[in-house]
Amino acid sequence: MSNDAPRMEALKADLKHEARKLKLDFNQLKSGGFVKQTQKDLFTVRLRCPGGMLRPEQLQTAARIAEKYGQGQIHLSVRQSVEIPYVDYKHFDDVGKELAAVKWSVASCGPRIRVPTACAGCSYNPNGLTDTQALCAEVDRRFFGTETGHHKFKISFSGCPIDCFRTREMDLGFQGMLEPELDEALCNGCGLCVKGCEENALVMEGELPRRDLVRCNFCGDCVKVCPVDAMLAKRSGWLARVGGKHGKHPLFAYEVAQFLSEEQVCSLVEKTVDWYRENGEGRERIGASIVRHGLGKYMEAVVRPLGMEAVETSAARRRYWSGGNFYE
Amino acid sequence: MSSEISETNLLDLRGVLCPMNWVRTKLALEELPEGDTLDVILDDGEPMRNVPRSAKGEGHRILQVQEQKDGAYRLTIRSGST
Numbered sequence: 001m002s003n004d005a006p007r008m009e010a011l012k013a014d015l016k017h018e019a020r021k022l023k024l025d026f027n028q029l030k031s032g033g034f035v036k037q038t039q040k041d042l043f044t045v046r047l048r049c050p051g052g053m054l055r056p057e058q059l060q061t062a063a064r065i066a067e068k069y070g071q072g073q074i075h076l077s078v079r080q081s082v083e084i085p086y087v088d089y090k091h092f093d094d095v096g097k098e099l100a101a102v103k104w105s106v107a108s109c110g111p112r113i114r115v116p117t118a119c120a121g122c123s124y125n126p127n128g129l130t131d132t133q134a135l136c137a138e139v140d141r142r143f144f145g146t147e148t149g150h151h152k153f154k155i156s157f158s159g160c161p162i163d164c165f166r167t168r169e170m171d172l173g174f175q176g177m178l179e180p181e182l183d184e185a186l187c188n189g190c191g192l193c194v195k196g197c198e199e200n201a202l203v204m205e206g207e208l209p210r211r212d213l214v215r216c217n218f219c220g221d222c223v224k225v226c227p228v229d230a231m232l233a234k235r236s237g238w239l240a241r242v243g244g245k246h247g248k249h250p251l252f253a254y255e256v257a258q259f260l261s262e263e264q265v266c267s268l269v270e271k272t273v274d275w276y277r278e279n280g281e282g283r284e285r286i287g288a289s290i291v292r293h294g295l296g297k298y299m300e301a302v303v304r305p306l307g308m309e310a311v312e313t314s315a316a317r318r319r320y321w322s323g324g325n326f327y328e
Numbered sequence: 329m330s331s332e333i334s335e336t337n338l339l340d341l342r343g344v345l346c347p348m349n350w351v352r353t354k355l356a357l358e359e360l361p362e363g364d365t366l367d368v369i370l371d372d373g374e375p376m377r378n379v380p381r382s383a384k385g386e387g388h389r390i391l392q393v394q395e396q397k398d399g400a401y402r403l404t405i406r407s408g409s410t
Binding site: 191196225226227 | 372382385393401
């Protein structure tokens with residue numbers, strides 16, 4: 001029996017080695033967008049679709065992969081990814097080659113910046129104020145896959161305050177906004193802007209509309225309806241929200257800065273993830289880090305040094321929400 | 329039918345819901361030579377929020393807005409090039 005002891009040790013070491021190798025591979029697979037399924041050896045291949053925008057040849061490739069290597073199913077994830085379930089890991093190389101042929105790749109999982117999501121924005125949605133698709137593509141190009149050191153990091157873009165892309169539930173969310181300004185000389189007093197304002201932020205005072213600066217949520221509807229172009233865009237840009245999440249314990253994000261340029265959005269992404277990396281703890285999301293440290297610490301370390309137009313007080317945030325379970 | 333275009337290019341769209349009120353306005357405007365006007369009567373609320381904006385978005389011009397006795401609105405729209 002004593003002769004077996006070294007053999008057993010060697011065997012154990014081998015197993016450990018194998019297991020470690022396997023675990024490492026699985027981690028790599030996960031970071032690369034292969035998601036382990038309930039079924040043995042089967043994975044869901046999550047494809048990288050920033051802003052949910054696809055070229056026809058990509059869709060054709062996804063269809064082919066699903067038929068050849070999956071079970072003929074394609075799932076659309078809640079974050080705009082095309083996912084192909086039931087792919088055996090033995091086919092990963094083949095799948096990779098098919099994707100590369102149409103310049104496509106898998107998405108990511110794990111503690112890193114995920115593929116950003118976005119609505120159509122102003123490119124063809126009549127409500128859109130900003131070019132969500134262009135900025136989403138840029139943020140994806142610059143930040144996709146960045147390690148956070150803690151947990152996942154989700155970014156989303158909505159082109160207007162209707163916020164179809166749920167920027168309040170994101171680690172970082174950016175929403176289009178527009179500040180109107182009336183050219184009194186051009187205004188003919190028709191009142192259509194007052195009718196068009198869902199916030200009741202405009203009232204006629206004599207012949208001219210007057211804007212309630214507290215109620216206006218910068219949706220731009222008054223500019224879009226004005227028949228004589230008297231209501232114009234004084235400026236437009238991005239409202240930034242930080243610290244939102246869904247999951248078992250949802251958090252609604254804080255508005256932290258407004259009227260940002262595209263470049264400022266990118267700076268905020270970079271600095272926010274740096275802050276999270278340094279100040280996060282374990283596997284908490286940035287929303288939890290902000291709760292722990294206090295929003296003031298985040299503002300002081302990230303927003304103010306960047307010289308942005310900060311949203312500092314609850315009163316300043318109030319125009320952007322209506323209340324509910326998530327607010328005190 | 330009250331919603332037919334009469335001699336004076338009037339379209340009464342009271343009681344017609346979005347987006348059908350806009351569809352009918354649009355069809356009527358497209359029938360007109362560029363520069364001619366069409367009057368539409370719209371209910372207050374959603375129709376007044378949507379139809380004027382759609383008209384502007386498609387290159388037409390709203391010349392006049394008149395409140396009616398019943399609270400509806402009469403818009404005079406000049407057909408633009410679409």
